[in-house]
Amino acid sequence: MTHLEVAVAAPLEQTLTYSLPGNLSVGEEATDARSHIGRRVLVPLGNRRVTGYVVGIPDGPEPSFAVKEIVAFQGDYPLIHENLIPFFRWVANYYHYPLGLVIKAALPGGLAPQSHKILRLAAQPQDLLASVSGQLPDWTGKLAKSGELSPKETASVLADKESKKIAAGLLKGNLVTLDTMLAGDSVAEKNEICYALTDRLQKPSEGIDGSRTSLAHYRQELSRETGVEVKLSEAKALYCLYDLTREHNQPRIPLKDLRSRYPGSVKALAELEAKGMVSRSQSRVFRTPFGCPLPFQPRPETLTDEQTAALGEIVPAIRDRRYAPFLLHGVTGCGKTEVYLRAAEETLALGRDVLILVPEIALATQLEAHLLSRFGDQVVLQHSGLTGAERFDQFYLALSGRAKVVIGARSAVFAPLSDPGLIVVDEEHDAGFKQDDNFRYHGRDLAVLRARHHKSVVILGSATPSFTSYAHALSGKYTLLALPTRVGSRTLPSVTVVDLGGKERKEEKGVIRKELREKLAKNLSLGKQSILLLNRRGFSAVMLCRDCGTPVQCTHCHVSLTLHKGKNKLICHYCGFAIPGQTVCLQCRSTDLVPAGFGTERVEEEIRELLPDARLARLDADTAADRKKFLATLAEMHSGTVDILIGTQMIAKGHHFPNVTLVGVVWADGGMSMPDFRAAERTFQLITQVTGRAGRGDQAGEVIIQTMRPSHYALVYARNNEYRQMFDHELRLRRHPIFPPYVRLTALHIQSRVESDVQKTASSVGAFCRKFIRQEKFQIETLGPAPSPLDKIKDNYRWQVLLKGGDPEQLHKTCVAVRAERNVLVKSGCSLVIDVDPENMM
Incomplete structure (x- = not known):
């Protein structure tokens, strides 16, 4: 067997x-x-x-x-x-x-069917309700009303002790049944009906042009030739099939194209098939996510000396088919994309595949145009912005080898390419490569591992490499390649820092201060474009009660609700909970609430008042959710029909707008006070990246940074584009207390709807880790247990234990030991998630 x-x-x-x-x-x-x-x-x-x-x-x-x-x-x-x-x-x-x-x-979603349990009513509703003593659970009313519960609702009933006990009694009394249902795939191949001519038919004679008279003559020809009586409608259908076969230069023609040419062809084709004059078949249709054509990007005739030098290191490794990791550190506008494309050309010429990763969908669209211009139908997409059907088809094209180039977000690291010879991770520093829930993998790290697995080249590219990657390059783990100057000898933009502190500044109204206002007005008058960055969406960050000072909070999370004025709603950015914009204080029931703080919506409103003639666009998670609208906004920026683009971090990196000569950072302080050891590093990266959007055309660029902390080292180094100085400064700080890249981290996250259970489980896990580490004499420091900085999300209370150690094997063995004792350590109703190499410390 x-x-x-x-x-x-x-x-x-x-x-x-x-x-x-x-x-x-x-x-x-x-x-x-x-x-x-x-x-x-x-x-x-x-x-x-x-x-x-x-x-x-x-x-x-x-x-x-x-x-x-x-x-x-x-x-x-x-x-x-x-x-x-x-x-x-x-x-x-x-x-x-x-x-x-x-x-x-x-794999694409929708390809993991499984059986589900469903509670169904097996008696009269009144008998069901009468059989339950005491207070009726909500689910019994729904079951009595609708006759059955959904698989998700049934699972919730069976997971709750009291509800499960009630359900068992109902099952025993034959008032309900517990049935098993098998769900099928939610995505599938799409096929279309096609028709083709059989070999027994000759081409129509020269005089047949589709007119009624010529078709009548053609009908007579066909009847004589085949010995079968052919109707006029059949002759017309055959002529259309001949015509389309010739136009498309392919033997099989989709029925939809035939119907478009001749609406009455369906019945005629069925009769022709019965007479053996045409054959019918099914052909797979691949649903494309690309939509409207992207602008063509020509291949540059020449490369810079720096690009040539970088490719001089990369190409031999591609040709040798050996594992070779490169860190491509180049300033913004230096031409990293062209290095990726030339390396891809070499890889495809050897018959191998190419995988390109970007941290978010917004950046995938930037590279799409270049890849499609260079490689055409060999390119497919893989990211969450596609429909389920599109993802399924794009996945199959890569799996079958019809497509040789995959571009996508972090999940594309698992693309079904059989022989990737080149893997590119663009903007490798971005935290978006780390999955933050359930399967907590890091796309960049797995890209390096997959390159090793396939004996291929991996290029990690960034103007601001993660300090961990740069440390690897200095240690020799990666080969460091530098592109220190912009293409075309363009200069980096000049940077001005505006101090928002001081009494006079505090009395100024609005979020756009004098220096930035004047520069925006001047840039508009010159017909140039501007970008405004504020890494916070919505209108205001919080609604405060004037009477008691309490912010309006989410009822499911320990976070304030953000006012979205366009929707007139207060929305939680963590669970999606929303209430109307006009509400009352839950603490004192006052209706006197005032918005505090600011977001991209407020910046947009203020700019409309200051510069009423300016054409504005906004890109953030609210406006970019629709791919078509997102692409339309980018197209408007490229065509010059937008004067000022306002957005969050998604506009800060990767975009190439040659007419942008001014960038304004509305508030640079947002990320600097986060309880995360990488806060300064990420602030430096964000400011440096958005600075690089200015002056990428023929005219020099200018940047205005508004901040309450102008002397913070991250801003000082970002202002002067001093990456190495920032790296050295930050690594000195990370020696005491010690943090990556000097050690590795693993976080153990515990959460549950019952706060006391979370606290007890976290204490048990922390105590077990300390005991195990002592017994094994491991060099690991255990921090916690402690509540997570965001200690309640989606009705779940959250605690964590943090392990720090220099030996990955010791950390791994500790986690294996925790998993082995999970049933003892973790209380019922709690979940334990192991986060190896965490990026988000919140």
Whole structure:
């Protein structure tokens, strides 16, 4: 009997063994079992059925236990290349995450069906309600009204002790049933009907032009030629099919194109098929996410000396097919993108694949135009901004080898390319490469690992590399490549810092101060474009009660609600909870509330008042959610129909607007006071990146930075574009107390809806870690347990334990020990998440 190793899409640490389905013929079972590796399967797990992935053939003797059969194979082909399985195993081990869930995260959504439980009413509603004593839970009323609960609602009932007890009584009394439902895939291939001419037909004679008279003649020709009576409608359908075949230069023509040419063709084609004059088939249609054509980007005829030198290091490694990590440190506007593209050309010429990662969707659109201009149909996208159907099709194009270039956000690191010879991580410093919930992987780090796995080149590019990456380059772990000057000998913009402190400044009204106001007005009069950065969306950060001073807070999180004036709502940026803009103070019931703080909406409103003739656009998470609108805004910036672009950090990096000569940083202090050891580093990166948007054309640029802390070292170094000085300064600070890159971090996050349970679990986990570390004599420092800086999100209270150590293996073994004791340490209802190399300390 053939056995297969299966990783199930469930929170199960180990893989399981299943046998091939009994309904497979002897011939099929006798085929090479390895051909099943990478395929999706439906398998029994306990009393339910779940999706799994075949990851290998079990070693060793025949199992002593009864091996369950695979219920069915899902799909006709593997979704995972066999050479990626070791990579997935390493990832699962390093990040302490189940292998099946790692693979599930790598695949398009909607491809992991499983069985669900559903509570259904089996008696009269009044009998159900009368049978429950005491106060009725909410779910019983819904069950009585609608007749059944959804799978999610049923799971909630069965997860709650009291509700489960009530449900058991109802099941015993035959008042309800607990049924199993198997959900199918939510995405699938899209096919269309096509028609083709059969070999028995000759081309229409020269005189046939589609007119009624000529078609009548053609009908007679066909009847004589085939010996079958042909109707006029059939002759017209055949002529259209001939015509479209010639125009498109392809044998099979979609029915929709035939109907567009001749609306009456459907019935005629069916009759022609019955007569053997045309053949009908199904052809797969690939749904494209690219939409409207992006502007063509020509290939530069020449490179700068610095670009040539960088490629002189990169290209030999590509040709040698060897693992080689490079850190490409280049100032803004230095031409890093062209280095990526030339390296991609070399890689494709060798028949290998190219993978390009960007930290967010906004940056993917910048590179799309370059890649499509250079490589055309070989390019596909992979990111969360696509529809489920688009992601499925783009995934298949890469899996099948039809596409050779993948560009996407962090999840694209799992792109199903069989032989990536080049992996590029653009803006490698960006924290957006780190997943912040559930499977907490780092896209940049996995890109380096995948390059090692495939013996390929990886380029980490940035104007402001993460200090960890730069330290790796100085130590020799990466090869450092420098592009210190802009293309075309353009100069970096001049920077002016405006101090918002002092009594006179405090009396000024508005968020746009005098210096920036005057520069904006002057730039507008010269017909130039400006960018205003404020890394906070909404109108105001908080609504304060004038009577008691209490801010309006989210009822599900310990954070203030942000006023979004355009929507007239107060919105939580962590859980999405919203209430009307006109509300009352929950503390004293006063209606005298006033907005405090500011966001991009307020900046936009103020600019409209100051410069009523200016054409404005705003890009933040609220306006950029729609890809079409986002692309339209970028197109307007490129065409010059927008004078001032206002936005959050998504406008700060990667964009190339040659007509932008002024950048204003409305408030540079937002991130500097965060309780995070990387706060200064990120402030420096953001200011340096947005500074680089100015002066990328023929005219020099200028930057105005408004701040309450003009002497802060991050701003001083950013003003002068002094990366190395900032790096040296920051690393001196990180020696005492010690932080990365001198040590590695692992955070243990505990959360639950019951605060006391979270606190007890966190204490148990912290005590266990200290005891284990002492026993093993590990050099690890344990910090905490303590409440997280954001101690309540989405009704869950949050605590954390932080481990610091120089030896990754010691940290790993400590986490393995915690996982082994999870059932003892973690109270019921609490969750424990291990975050290796955390980026977000909140």
